[in-house]
Amino acid sequence: MSVKTPFYYYDLTLLENTLEAMSSAINNPNFKVHYAIKANAEDRILQTIKNHGLGADCVSGNEIKKAIALGFNPENIVFAGIGKSDEELDIAISNGIHSINCESIEELVVINEIAEKHDAIANIAFRINPNVDAQTHHKITTGLNENKFGIPITELDAAVDEILKHKHLALKGVHFHIGSQILNLNPFANLCQQANNVIANLKARGIALEHINVGGGLGINYNNPDSQLIPNFEEYFKVFEKFLNLDEGQTVHFELGRSIVGQCGSLISKVLYVKKGANSKFAIIDAGMTDLIRPALYNAYHKVENLSQTGDELEPYHVVGPICESSDTFGKTELPTTTRGDYMMIRSAGAYGQVLSSNYNLRERAATIYSDEQSLASCIGSEKKAQTLEVV
Ligand code: LLP
DSSP states (O other): OOOOSSEEEEOHHHHHHHHHHHHHTOOOTTEEEEEEGGGOOOHHHHHHHHHTTOEEEESSHHHHHHHHHTTOOGGGEEEOOTTOOHHHHHHHHHTTOSEEEEOOHHHHHHHHHHHHHTTOOEEEEEEEEOOOOOOSOGGGBOSSTTSSOSEEGGGHHHHHHHHHTOTTEEEEEEEOOOBSSBOOSHHHHHHHHHHHHHHHHHHHTTOOOSEEEOOOOBOOOSSSGGGOSSOOHHHHHHHHHHHOOOOTTOEEEEOOOHHHHGGGEEEEEEEEEEEEOSSSEEEEESOOTTTOOHHHHHOOOOOEEESSOOOSOEEEEEEEOSSSSTTOEEEEEEEEOOOTTOEEEEOSOTTTTGGGOOOGGGOOOOEEEETTTSOHHHHTTOOTTHHHHHTO
């Protein structure tokens, strides 16, 4: 039975395989991954990741609540964010999560007050801004001095002075996150160098850290997803093995989001009209920036495929959504001759796709379909390309 478009389609087998590849790339028993829930918070995605033994990296009280409701152990939950509300801190502290990653000296005072109310000791990691260029899109760069995130390295001493004043805070770790969609691994090596300096400074002040959290950020191949459905986790973890100086018993935490879920999700849409414009032919589809905002927000490229046509001869199309904004475009691409009713597949949409959707223009939100519930071929009412579709 065909499914109403647009909808998100998730390949759970690919998700499992990605998780498996990630785990087998970890050679160090002290390396631990917390999945960044912000990338995709659909129930079965989270359950699959939890069942694989990962922890949860949360950025809101609701993410913490959802993680706990789905069975993540609070011991495996970390919480970051520069603007945590009192209610959110309350949720974090009352559930005794593993680490509150504190982003300012001012926040320390508030966390202490709330922990005191609960008669608890809050486990703290300092999120430090390492001033390392992630060499990625400026809108998803987070670890430079000009960015709002983290405690500047120059304030580290003052932050230590402050935390030592508070009885309800325990400094357990440090946290860094330099940005997202990072494909060149050198910035991670630079991060390790800065982290080593921070760890040494804290050690010199008599502070022994239990964990070093190096954030997330590993990128995926948007241009040619089929050439690399699973990111190169080995190379990624090797950088930290090689460059991070650790003391006995210290654990390293990673917060991967996109690299785990990016390729397992696609946005499926139908062509409403093919219209001849003055300069190009528009394929107007029923998915738009309300379903996937990355192209509008970051000029991001997502590969678009026509699932209904098999012809070898390609023509240029400008694939656009129905929303009343010129930024509502999925870009110009070559497709076989496309007609009304064709199904289009927007690839690599598993991360920061559905979570960032809105109901602008009072549009309905796209449904969620999982591969073990219905095959993609049956979702689009065609068994014709079933074999090729199942690999996605
Ligand atoms: N940890 C922290 C503190 C973060 O801020 C993020 C992402 C992550 C971990 C996970 O990073 P990942 O492994 O997924 O790169 N909406 C943008 C991406 C924003 C990323 C925000 N922070 C996009 O669609 O490209």
